[in-house]
Amino acid sequence: GLKTRVNVGIRLAEALQEYLDSDSVRLMQTYDKAKKVDARWQARYTELVHYLIEHGNCNVPSKYGPLGNWVGEQRRKHKQGRMPQLQKEYLEIIGFALTTKRVGNEWLPDEYSKPDPKSIARIIDDEKPRHHDLPSSAPEGMKMRVRADRDLVEALQEYLDKFEINPC
Known part of the structure; x- marks a missing residue:
């Protein structure tokens, strides 16, 4: 259900945060528009x-x-x-x-x-x-x-x- 998808999304975001260094994350947040x-x-x-x-x-x-x-x-x-x-x-x-x-x-x-x-x-x-x-x-x-x-x-x-x- 929705709760499972949200939890998967949170875990994915955390894994991505760990994988990427803080500069890469900041760059994506600053420049990468949807x-x-x-x-x-x-x-x-x-x-x-x-x-x-x-x-x-x-x-x-x-x-x-x-x-x-x-x-x-x-x-x-x-x-x-x-x-x-x-x-x-x-x-x-x-x-x-x-x-x-x-x-x-x-x-x-x-x-x-x-x-x-x-x-x-x-x-x-x-x-x-x-x-x-x-x-x-x-x-x-x-x-x-x-x-x-x-x-x-x-x-x-x-x-x-x-x-x-x-x-x-």
């Missing part, structure tokens, strides 16, 4: 934002390499009801159409929506790395996450800047 989305998903999402900046929309063709495959997978996950709500929101915020319809020989977005600048600004604030001064001793995974957060924030800010959008 991630809202998976790092690989976030990397593709950042790629999609760059596509939006370059093309003015999120209509990535299926034959557009890994990004085209990823976009198709997002639509399949949504259709099957397997898409986490936060991922759905992130996609909708930048104007990504989750459903498509056949028009002649092409599959086009079922409905077009425009990116939402206020929500983009909120993502920027949520994902902005809180610390830019990670010590060189920080674990590589933590450094990669901070870089991924920074890349996403820069891409979203570039979108707002390019189209001179003021989210206020």
Whole structure:
């Protein structure tokens, strides 16, 4: 039950505390924020934002390499009801159409929506790395996450800047 899970969690935390030196624990508490989305998903999402900046929309063709495959997978996950709500929101915020319809020989977005600048600004604030001064001793995974957060924030800010959008 719940009590058992809590006890296991406490024992795990104690074992981790013993295993890691105090510097490592302090580093994790200071820099390691809980991630809202998976790092690989976030990397593709950042790629999609760059596509939006370059093309003015999120209509990535299926034959557009890994990004085209990823976009198709997002639509399949949504259709099957397997898409986490936060991922759905992130996609909708930048104007990504989750459903498509056949028009002649092409599959086009079922409905077009425009990116939402206020929500983009909120993502920027949520994902902005809180610390830019990670010590060189920080674990590589933590450094990669901070870089991924920074890349996403820069891409979203570039979108707002390019189209001179003021989210206020």
